Amino acid sequence: MTRKIYVPADSCAIALGADKVAASLELQLGPEFNVIRNGSRGLFWLEPLIEVESEQGRIAYGPVLPDNIDEAFVNAVKSAGKHPLCLGLTEEIPELKCQQRLSFARLGITDPLNIDDYIAHGGFEGLHTALTLSAQEIVDEVQTSGLRGRGGAAFPTGIKWQTVLTTEASQKHIVCNADEGDSGTFADRLMMEGDPFCLIEGMIIAGLAVGADKGFIYLRSEYPRAATQLQQAIDIAEANHFLGNNIAGSDKCFRLELRIGAEAYICGEETSLLRSLEGKRGMVSAKPPIPAISGLMGQPTIVNNVITLASVPFILAKGAEHYQSFGLGRSRGTLAFQLAGNIKRGGLYEFAFGMSLRELVFDIAGGCRHGDAHAIQIGGPLGAYLPESLWDTELDYEAFATIEAGIGHGGIVLFNQDVNLAQQARFAMEFCAAESCGKCTPCRIGSTRGTEVMDRIIARQSTDQNLELLDDLCDTMELGSLCAMGGMTVIPVRSAKQHFPEDFHSGAQSRD
Amino acid sequence: MSDDQLKHALAELAMAHRDQLGGLMPLLHAVQKQYGYIPEICAATVAPVFRLSTAEVDGVISFYHQFKSRPQGKHRVQICRAEACQANGCRSLEQFSKDHLQLDYGESSDDGLISLDSVYCLGLCSHGPAVRVDDELYVQVDNEKMTRIIRELTS
Missing domain, CATH: 3.40.30.10 (Glutaredoxin)
Structure with a gap:
């Protein structure tokens, strides 16, 4: 009997040499070993993380770089034995063991493109449950679970689905927003590369819930590997009758198509995304009408983020009550936090809501890799920069709203003392100027003027007047912009100015 | 390749995406993949296939950072x-x-x-x-x- 050895085929692992490691192991281990290319466990500081089957469970080694593969290593792997790179049982790695992996239950455990492996690990259980329920019953389950949009806006998913279900139309659509453009986020990428069938299953269930037989995944072109994984997964699901006509032996049908964006951050905004899917410029449109009533081609459309949709199979399989039992207040279930930037143990951390930011970033992820932690940006490029005095804030949507910040998609970027927050504020404006769709003036012109104002502040020219001008401009952008691009660009700017005034004022020493 | 040949090839590519929902984006990806950029005559050539004006197609090309109007490096x-x-x-x-x-x-x-x-x-x-x-x-x-x-x- 052959023994299995796992070498992740995830983008980050590959960038660190996983393909070379896999090829080299295959060559040296011989035919009694079967090298499986699994997804990443999300413990990026240990990538490439190699695992070997043993009687106790999977034994992990990492980080295993191509240069580490010598005779001693190969012998250790063969016997699942001792080696300086051995980490013991994977499941016992403290940063993994402490997590609550619900949506990411299979991440790194399965071969992402092996549908039998997916089924053996609980795949399609949610779909089978859904096929026994009425459309309204599926929507009720999602409502009860308390699931909110994981793309950043945190809108209750059940309410969105109910609107699409209730709106009468001859054609409805399910659109997955896989335009994960926020810096510091990679949970969508991990899901699409590491467990693509889970997203597909979530989309099929969404289709059953609202009576839509057609779905699109709008994926950003910056994720080339996710594109090939998803397309293969769609083809495999079709060949196994989970997509197409008579899905899973039922009388229901659902077709799914992958579409690729073309490097435009704004297409992560749902109305912009829908225009792009229609083959147009990704211009934002005013709401109402909301996409749930008039979306793709003017038809009722669910637009949900990757993790939102991929959370649905678990909810249907294990029950809404079970999912709801995680988290607190109005933040139910788990969130896939992504630890990024200058961080010692960066990666994916799925936890129930409620832990403090400090606990997660420092106690679990180890704080900065180099230097001392100085600022944390949470929620992507439109998220706030937080100083140490706010790091004890509890990680839930409501607690973050009270400090004028947001958890967003769960991306957390750590900076050390080298960061200059005035430069970061300038970058927020510059980014907005580069990525604005241009439809509304506050965003299009405001961001350009904002970059200029920040340049003057950084050059210490008439600081007081320019800071006043900046406040005024931020108010205009916040209140006058059509969507979150212009409206929320002010969040990093204001938070940088409020919490790190020393970087903005003429009295202080410039640190750049 | 002469202009006529290029036009012909572009029109043929466009036909393959004509009946697809929002087919212009996949078409532009296909053109860029084939030629490394979007040739200038592309907009005018494919516009009628999608029942759009040349300006509308140009508008789409110029909106996205990835679509390039000039030849790119290898x-x-x-x-x-x-x-x-x-x-x-x-x-x-x-x-x-x-x-x-x-x-x-x-x-x-x-x-x-x-x-x-x-x-x-x-x-x-x-x-x-x-x-x-x-x-x-x-x-x-x-x-x-x-x-x-x-x-x-x-x-």
């Missing part, structure tokens, strides 16, 4: 300049790379080998600075690693 080097990579020093890597290649973002080398572009996030945010060369990804790129990457492209 290899596309993209440096991530988003916040997580900034936290790991991408600002200095950007400057070094521009100086080393003597190119600014959006420019191509005279020998037609390399185009330099920025990118906002490759999803490798715990291991920045991240760089993409065509479909290859690189992490923890410092000046030395960048020099090596460029040397491999030019040798």
